[in-house]
Amino acid sequence: MNPLNERFLNPLYRFKFFACVLFCVMAQISVGYGQYYKRFSSVEDALATQVKSSRRIKAMVLYGDNVTNLSPRISELKYLRDLIIKCKNLKTLPENFGELNLSFLRIKSDSLIALPKSISKIKNLSYLVLNVNSLTRLPKGIGKLQKLQRLEIRSNNLRVLPKSIGKLQKLDTLRLQAHGLRALPKSIGKLQNLKKLILRADALKKLPKSIGRLPNLEQLVLQANRLTTLPKNLSQLPKLKKMTLIVRSLHTLPKSIGNFPELEMLELEVNSLVALTPGIGQFKRLKYLKIVNGRFATLPQSIGDLQNLEMLFLLNVPLTTLPEGIGNLKKLRRLQILKSKLTTLPEAIGNLKNLRELLFRYRYKPSGESLRYREGGRNGQLATLPESIGKLQNLVLLNLSHNQLTQLPKSIGNLQNLEYMDLSYNRLITFPDSFSKLSRLGSLYSNHNQLTSLPKSIGALKGLMYLQLRYNQLKALPESFYKLDLMNLFIAHNKFSQEELKAIKERASPGATDF
Structure with missing residues (x-):
């Protein structure tokens, strides 16, 4: 729990004034007190009023766009432990700021250029x-600051870090978002207790070798788009469990990258990566693998050696084939392949007995962009599915939208646990009769296909609640269709006659319908 939240269990005393607002929490509250509001014309007046009871003030939030500096009298709040400052135009802090006995300090300002030297005196x-x-x-x-455990810095103008940062021996979390940062000091390797290192610095071109000497590091997030190489000794982080690399200029990964014995999660967004090293199969504990924007067309056979892998995401990678070894991923539960060049899936896909979600579509939503399905939008190249897909007995979700499918294998009716299916934006003409065996199917989306008919037995889908068939070539519906107890039906932009539409309106379940 956030240290401040822990202290906010006592009643909250709010002091509003024109320049900013002080929130004070009292460590000792007299019975009968309640919340009250009091206005002050300046920070100085507020502090002067409260200094007599300063022993009671333990936590304070100060904010206001008109605040440009703080009164030196803030140092008189000797019992203050938690301080949050949210003043956009704050330019300076008093030099005696270091006389505070804080354990928690958060500052948010667009105008503060430097911290007072005395901040190093806040021993706790x-x-x-x-x-x-x-x-x-x-x-x-x-x-x-020998007791500092967590340091977070967000500043686009920060260029360097002092060497003394390596003396923070109790630091366990270091989070830097400093896109102007050009180098890290070698002393960063002296942070022997560091567990989390999150670094976002697009100007950074090189990492010090000492980064591979962090014996307790468990999570590494690195976003540095000008970085072209990684230190070879990066693989010497014995306790690393989570690693995210967003490095768009990196062409290759170190051969030793598979040497992380404890790694459980790996995310790679490396636009220039031309091949995935076979060493990736050495991650014996890996559960989560996500690769975004690679330039390679195949995966190494060794990917099938990831015996503990549960989630695999391949996004915007121009794959043309999948290795048969992918069927060895016995624990895989989620598989997403978005925006690839695959035309079919290997027969071995049917060996993924624990797979619950399979998403295979061309349309990909990069971070921060909206995704709109429009008729005529570019589709993928997947044209056929193997019969073995029917062996995925635990599959709950199947999304094959935006591809080139003209038919589905009969075995698809064997997916007894399937609840959600999206086949939109393909070239399907009909569904196989085996569709009627999908007893748990609750949502079926097949918009923008070329459907001319539905199976006569479609009425056997007793669990179907949501059905979308817009933009097809349907002229009539089978008699069993009217047995469906639908909550939503969308069948606009088909070839129904006015008489047929009238009959559908009269006979279909009374759920919301789009004609």
């Missing part, structure tokens, strides 16, 4: 968050 500070976009440097004395 354990949590420091700086969302200060104009910050250009940190005080050299920051290494004196």
